[in-house]
Amino acid sequence: MTSLIPPGCPTVLTEDDRTGTSIETLRRAFMDNLFFIQGRFPEVATKNDYYLALAYTVRDRLLLRWLNSAKTYRDQESRTVCYLSAEFLLGPHLGNNLINLGLYEAVEEAMRQTGLNLKELLDQEEEPGLGNGGLGRLAACYMDSLATLEIPAIGYGIRYEYGIFDQEIRDGWQVEITDKWLRYGNPWEIPRPELILQVKFGGHTYSYTDDQGRYRVVWEPHQVIQGVAYDTPILGYKVNTANLLRLWRAEAVESFDFQAFNTGDYYGAVNQKIASENITKVLYPNDEQLQGKELRLMQQYFFCSCALQDMIRLYKQSGNKDLSRFHEKFTVQLNDTHPAISVAELMRLLVDEHLMPWEQAWDITRQTFAYTNHTLLPEALEKWPLDLFGSLLPRHLQIIYEINQRFLDQVRLQYPGDNDRLRRLSIIDESGCRYVRMAHLAAVGSHAINGVAALHSELLKQTVLKDFYELTPQKFSNKTNGVTPRRWMVLSNPGLTRLITERIGEDWVKHLDQLRRLEPLAEDRDFAAQWRSVKHENKERLAAYIRDRVGVTVDPHSLFSILVKRIHEYKRQHLCVLNIITLYQMLKDNPQLDMVPQTFIFGGKAAPGYYMAKLIIKLINSVADVINHDPAVRDRLKVVFLPDYNVTLGQRVYPAADLSQQISTAGYEASGTGNMKFALNGALTIGTLDGANVEIREEVGAENFFLFGNTVEQLQELWRNGYRPWEFANSNPMLKRVLDLIGSGYFSHGDTALFRPIVEHLWQNDRYCLLADYQSYVDCHQQVLQVYQDQAQWTKMSILNVARMGKFSSDRAIREYCQDIWHVEPVKIVLPATSYMTP
Ligand code: 8GP
Numbered sequence: 001m002t003s004l005i006p007p008g009c010p011t012v013l014t015e016d017d018r019t020g021t022s023i024e025t026l027r028r029a030f031m032d033n034l035f036f037i038q039g040r041f042p043e044v045a046t047k048n049d050y051y052l053a054l055a056y057t058v059r060d061r062l063l064l065r066w067l068n069s070a071k072t073y074r075d076q077e078s079r080t081v082c083y084l085s086a087e088f089l090l091g092p093h094l095g096n097n098l099i100n101l102g103l104y105e106a107v108e109e110a111m112r113q114t115g116l117n118l119k120e121l122l123d124q125e126e127e128p129g130l131g132n133g134g135l136g137r138l139a140a141c142y143m144d145s146l147a148t149l150e151i152p153a154i155g156y157g158i159r160y161e162y163g164i165f166d167q168e169i170r171d172g173w174q175v176e177i178t179d180k181w182l183r184y185g186n187p188w189e190i191p192r193p194e195l196i197l198q199v200k201f202g203g204h205t206y207s208y209t210d211d212q213g214r215y216r217v218v219w220e221p222h223q224v225i226q227g228v229a230y231d232t233p234i235l236g237y238k239v240n241t242a243n244l245l246r247l248w249r250a251e252a253v254e255s256f257d258f259q260a261f262n263t264g265d266y267y268g269a270v271n272q273k274i275a276s277e278n279i280t281k282v283l284y285p286n287d288e289q290l291q292g293k294e295l296r297l298m299q300q301y302f303f304c305s306c307a308l309q310d311m312i313r314l315y316k317q318s319g320n321k322d323l324s325r326f327h328e329k330f331t332v333q334l335n336d337t338h339p340a341i342s343v344a345e346l347m348r349l350l351v352d353e354h355l356m357p358w359e360q361a362w363d364i365t366r367q368t369f370a371y372t373n374h375t376l377l378p379e380a381l382e383k384w385p386l387d388l389f390g391s392l393l394p395r396h397l398q399i400i401y402e403i404n405q406r407f408l409d410q411v412r413l414q415y416p417g418d419n420d421r422l423r424r425l426s427i428i429d430e431s432g433c434r435y436v437r438m439a440h441l442a443a444v445g446s447h448a449i450n451g452v453a454a455l456h457s458e459l460l461k462q463t464v465l466k467d468f469y470e471l472t473p474q475k476f477s478n479k480t481n482g483v484t485p486r487r488w489m490v491l492s493n494p495g496l497t498r499l500i501t502e503r504i505g506e507d508w509v510k511h512l513d514q515l516r517r518l519e520p521l522a523e524d525r526d527f528a529a530q531w532r533s534v535k536h537e538n539k540e541r542l543a544a545y546i547r548d549r550v551g552v553t554v555d556p557h558s559l560f561s562i563l564v565k566r567i568h569e570y571k572r573q574h575l576c577v578l579n580i581i582t583l584y585q586m587l588k589d590n591p592q593l594d595m596v597p598q599t600f601i602f603g604g605k606a607a608p609g610y611y612m613a614k615l616i617i618k619l620i621n622s623v624a625d626v627i628n629h630d631p632a633v634r635d636r637l638k639v640v641f642l643p644d645y646n647v648t649l650g651q652r653v654y655p656a657a658d659l660s661q662q663i664s665t666a667g668y669e670a671s672g673t674g675n676m677k678f679a680l681n682g683a684l685t686i687g688t689l690d691g692a693n694v695e696i697r698e699e700v701g702a703e704n705f706f707l708f709g710n711t712v713e714q715l716q717e718l719w720r721n722g723y724r725p726w727e728f729a730n731s732n733p734m735l736k737r738v739l740d741l742i743g744s745g746y747f748s749h750g751d752t753a754l755f756r757p758i759v760e761h762l763w764q765n766d767r768y769c770l771l772a773d774y775q776s777y778v779d780c781h782q783q784v785l786q787v788y789q790d791q792a793q794w795t796k797m798s799i800l801n802v803a804r805m806g807k808f809s810s811d812r813a814i815r816e817y818c819q820d821i822w823h824v825e826p827v828k829i830v831l832p833a834t835s836y837m838t839p
Contacts, residue, residue, distance in 0.1 A: 018060040021103055026110040029057045048184055050116055051094070051124035054107070055187035058097050059233075066233040066242035069152075069829045077318050078152040078827045079328065081818075084307055084342060085139040085335035086300060087283070088157050088245060089131030089164075091487060091647030093188045093232075095122050096144075099491050100235045126181045127648050129163030130247075132287040133566045134673055135374050137647065138452075138810075139335055141673070144484040145814040147236030147243045148510065150826035156307035158299055159189075159230045159247035162282040167605050167644040172621030176285075176608050189247075192229040197313075198253065199225050199305045201298065205395050217352055219395040225276045226251045227306035237486050237510060240829035248306040250279035286607045287566040297341075297384055297392055304342040308349055323354050327367035331822040334371045334446065337382045337438035343369060343445030344396040347403070352395070358402070370448035370821045372479070373439065373460055374670050377570070381464065383435035386428070400427055400436060407444050411471065425467045443468045443475075448821045450479045453671035453692040459712070479817055480695055481671040482810035485512050488677045492651035495534040496682065500802075503527070513806035522799040525792075532795055535658070535682060542656035546601075546640055552628060554638045558597035559788050561686075562678070563661035564645050564653055567606040567613040570668040574616050574758060575770045575777060576600065576661055577623055581738045582778055583637055584627055591632055596785045599638045603645030603653065612757065617641065619755055622747040650674075654681045658794075659784060662687035663777065665768040667712040669693075676808040682798040686784055688773070692808070700804045704797045708780035709773040718772060725766035728774065735774050739763065 015022060017029040034040055034053035045053075073080065098104040108118040131137060139155065146153040165176040202222030210216050227248040235242045252273035279298050284291055311330050312323065320329070334340055343365060350361035375381075390397040404427040415421050427444060429435040443449055443465060451457030457478030461469040469476055490497050490509055500508065503521060508514035521527045539556040546554055563576050580600055587593055602620050606613030624639035642649060660678030662669075662685055669691035679685055679696055687693040688709040697705040710718065729736050739759055741747070748754040762770055788794050806812070818824050 019064045021061070021101075021106060023106050023110045023113070026057060026103070026107055027114060029060070030054055030110065030114065033057055047120065047124050051121045052185070052187055054111070054121055055094055055125075058094060058101070058103070058107070059187060061101055061103070062097060062233045062235050062242055064831065065235060065240045065829065066244070068240065068831055069242050070244065072827060072829050073152045074318060076827060077329070079824045080330055081146060081151060081153040081822050081824055082307065082311060082330055082332045083139060083142060083146075083153060083155045083335065084304065084332060084339035085136070085155065085157050086303065086338035087131030087136030087335075088128075088139045088143070088155060088247070089133070089136035089647060090128050090140045090143075090232075090245075091137075091651070092122065092125040092127045094125050095491050096487055097235055099486055100144075100148075100237045102238050126184065127646060128181055128186070129179055129646055130157070130160050130283060132164055132283070132285065134287075134671070135336055138374075138481055138673060141482065141484040141487075141810040142814055143234045143243065143245060144236070144486060145482070145810040147234050147241045148239060148484075148486070149811060149814055149818070150236065150239055150241045150828060151243075151814070151818060151824055152827050153243045155234070155243070155245040156303060156310070157245070157247050158280050158283075158303045159249045160280055160283040161249075164283055164285055164605065164646070165608070169617070169621060169641060169643045172618045172625070174606055174614050174617050189230045189232045192231060195229040195310075196251075197227045197306045197309045199227055199250075199302050201225065201301075201392055203394065205398065214355065216355075217395065217398070219348075219352070223276070224253050225279060225302065226253050227302060229306075229310070240831055241827075242829075246307075246310065248280065248303050250277055250302055252276040285605070286609075287568065291609075294388055294392065297388070300338050301341050301345070301393060301396075304339050305345050307339075308342060308346050312349060312354075323350060323356065323364070324360070326350075327364050330368060331370070331824060332368050333817070333822070334369055334442055336372060336374045337442050340371070340382070340438040340442035340445075341393070341396065343441050344393075344399045344403070347399050348395055351399075362403075362406075365445055366447050369442075369446040370450070371442040371446040372450050372452065373456075373465070374452055376456070376459055376464055376670065377668065378464075382438040383429060384438070386434040386436060389436050397436070400441060403441075403444060404428060414471065421467060425471070439464065440468075447475060448477065449475050450477050450821070451670065452479065452481045453695060454478050454480060455667075455689075455694050455712070456670040456691060459667060477820055479813055479820075480692055480807070481673050481676070482808050482813035483673050483676045483680070484810045485509055485680065487651070488654065489680055493534075493538065493655035493681050495537055496531075496655065496802075499527075499530055499534055510811065511806075512809035512811065515803050515806050518799055518803035522796045522803065528792065528795040528799065531682070531799060532791065535656075535798075538655040539658075542601075542652055545652055546642070550640055550642065552624075552638065552640050554599045554640060555597055555635060558599045558636075558638065559658050559785070560599050560601060560656055561659040561661060562601045562603075562653060562657040562683070563663070564601070564603040564642070564650065565672075565674050567604045567616055568610075569612055569616075570768050571664050572768055572770055573602060573604070574619060574762075575663055575773065576602075577616075577619055578735070578738050578770065578774055579778055579781055580623060580627070580637070580639060581741060582734055583781075584630075584633070585734065585737060585741075587633055587636060591634075595636050596788050597636045598785075599640065601640045601642060601653070601657075603642040603649060605645060612761070615755065615758055619742070619747070619758060622755075626747050650677070654678055654683070657681065657683035658788070659683060660685045660687075662690070662693050663709070663773075664688060664690045665773075666690045666710060666715055668768070676805070679801050680805045680808065682802050684784070684794070684797055684801060686777075686780055695807065696805075699807055700801045704800050704804075706780050706784050708776040710769065710776075715769055715772070718769070723766070723769070723772065725769075725771040726763050728771040729763060732775060734778075735771065 033056045037056050038049040040049045111118045143155050163179045166179050168175045200221035203220045205219045207217045230247045232245040233242040234245050279302050315329050346365045350356040427440040429437050451460040504517040543554050543556045620641050654677045657678050660683040662675045666688050672691040686706040689711050742755050743759045745752040
């Protein structure tokens with residue numbers, strides 16, 4: 001190929017405007033983009049113009065790495081990880097890309113010289129909220145680590161036009177506002193209007209024998225929709241690797257509605273178009289709660305089909321003719337069951353469209369896929385009514401029947417006569433209304449299955465996938481989650497980052513285990529004082545934000561106790577409320593009580609249709625209202641609900657926490673990742689033996705962790721003996737008083753009905769065992785207060801927590817996936833020495 005550079009031009013471009021990194025070049029490139037992309041003189045430019053001009057300046061530097069990564073992978077035919085996820089909760093790009101490029105300080109200075117403040121420009125970015133919570137955010141951390149570890153990878157997902165709703169609080173209630181994140185454009189994505197794939201829905205199938213005697217099935221769809229690719233580069237930390245996140249948007253097929261159009265049904269034709277585009281309109285805002293909606297199944301199939309077709313396209317591009325080595329080129333991770341339909345889709349593509357024999361196709365399929373489970377909650381396990389499934393994906397239903405029949409034949413050989421086992425293992429749930437069980441499809445079609453924390457992986461083997469474990473124990477493993485230290489420390493906590501780097505160098509950002517070198521400093525008084533002052537500054541910043549946003553004044557000297565995550569009964573935000581009311585009662589009983597001043601901070605969204613979760617938000621706000629205005633409390637207790645908790649807000653919150661609340665019912669939180677972000681930022685944890693809390697406690701040491709509550713085994717025992725929550729309430733005067741106070745209307749202007757559903761549920765049923773854990777939690781919290789009074793001791797524990805968090809880097813998690821499941825190696829990306837434009 002010839003160079004794009006005209007003859008006579010210098011080819012050694014060391015400091016051109018699109019790739020150069022000196023402050024002067026960055027400044028010039030920025031002004032250039034303001035003029036030529038935003039079309040603005042500085043005098044009239046808005047903050048958003050400035051943000052976009054800067055974003056494009058940074059994007060140019062990404063593109064250099066991105067195009068060279070793609071070229072290297074193509075040339076070397078690199079084995080590639082494909083991470084299939086219905087959610088990628090990325091958070092804002094600009095700051096993260098500056099950190100990963102190593103350009104944060106240079107750009108900060110370039111902006112300063114231009115009379116601008118980088119922080120203000122960063123605040124301009126509307127985050128892409130293309131996920132609900134833990135699962136989506138994990139996918140984003142994993143994309144960061146894959147690139148940082150120089151692993152060839154593609155993330156495939158959905159480009160929702162509306163991400164997770166924005167939350168407002170009105171009169172204490174959650175109100176959902178549509179998230180128009182694309183309103184001002186998205187400078188980080190590159191649309192690929194020419195990269196279009198067709199996805200079929202509905203209709204029927206017929207079969208025939210072709211002239212070579214082969215049995216063929218043809219699927220005649222009722223509807224065809226096209227997927228358009230939108231690409232976002234994901235850069236690794238201080239490496240040249242920039243991987244691809246490819247999200248698909250649904251579009252009407254241009255010619256499809258011609259007939260309706262020609263017969264004069266203009267509106268019918270337009271409606272058809274709108275219906276097609278609806279598929280990627282909106283993210284389902286449900287976290288760990290199944291919603292068996294047709295549109296959701298369409299979303300899932302839509303992006304999986306696009307992803308697999310795209311992989312086949314890429315595979316063929318590198319000269320391979322038949323697909324017999326597809327699994328050598330690609331390894332595909334299914335992020336929960338949302339992409340599980342991929343198993344049937346790959347079979348369809350191989351068998352129907354590429355005429356591969358079933359057995360060979362099945363071999364390839366199983367070697368391609370691996371499945372991660374993220375929840376044990378029965379209401380979150382996806383299953384689709386058979387008639388809905390069959391009417392939308394008739395060919396896939398046939399394929400699933402075939403997979404199931406062959407699978408059950410094998411089970412029969414291993415367990416002759418065990419019909420009960422067959423019934424339990426079957427991909428089709430035959431009890432009552434018949435369903436396709438997606439977890440079973442994923443398990444049968446994958447060569448590896450993992451949970452996301454040690455305890456969760458064990459429980460998975462004992463409960464929801466027990467029969468699969470007995471059948472193929474070798475498929476099962478644990479991969480404890482991790483978080484990226486780039487976003488969750490370097491970007492969000494520059495003060496602590498600086499302090500740590502001063503003492504142990506900067507290696508820890510890529511090798512989080514290096515934090516161990518902080519251990520000796522836990523006894524260093526000078527270091528401890530600096531540690532405390534960083535935390536205090538972070539708390540001051542959060543306090544200022546709370547004042548601006550919520551109008552409540554909180555004291556940065558008080559203990560900041562924080563609980564941020566999706567609102568769910570199993571996560572037990574209301575247990576924290578019971579403790580707050582207990583503290584409040586203690587202050588009311590004894591106004592002179594010498595109590596450590598405390599600020600309780602909550603944040604999180606409730607699924608719009610989840611009434612109890614919404615009522616818990618109302619309860620928190622109602623309790624906050626009473627306590628914050630009661631003069632008897634004298635500011636020793638403050639309660640704040642931060643609206644619209646998202647990634648951006650998380651970046652403010654984690655660095656400012658003293659105490660991390662991880663109080664789910666043991667056995668329910670698969671892993672948790674907020675728990676890791678808090679501890680990494682120096683908060684101590686009060687928590688149950690649930691999810692990754694167990695491993696965090698193991699790492700930091702039992703003496704540096706506030707443990708309370710029943711274990712999984714103790715709770716099982718409790719239920720076996722018949723759990724009677726009312727006995728806990730009746731035998732505990734303070735607990736009873738707290739429940740009665742809520743029920744009496746004390747926090748609801750005398751309205752005794754408002755919180756009745758919560759109180760009655762706790763008395764009578766208490767599925768998540770709040771009452772059984774109440775006393776232990778309250779006692780443990782008192783211990784927290786005692787230790788907090790000894791600031792030297794608290795700081796020492798905080799330093800040791802951080803020093804021992806190495807395990808919880810997403811780099812460690814990704815290394816484990818690479819070694820045990822994906823069998824993929826890093827590929828070094830070298831930038832061309834001459835010109836970025838010469839391929
Ligand atoms: C979450 C788990 O609840 C959390 O414990 C874990 O840390 C996280 O996944 C990452 O592994 N699960 C979900 O977010 C989840 O199941 N969401 C589905 C509804 C989308």
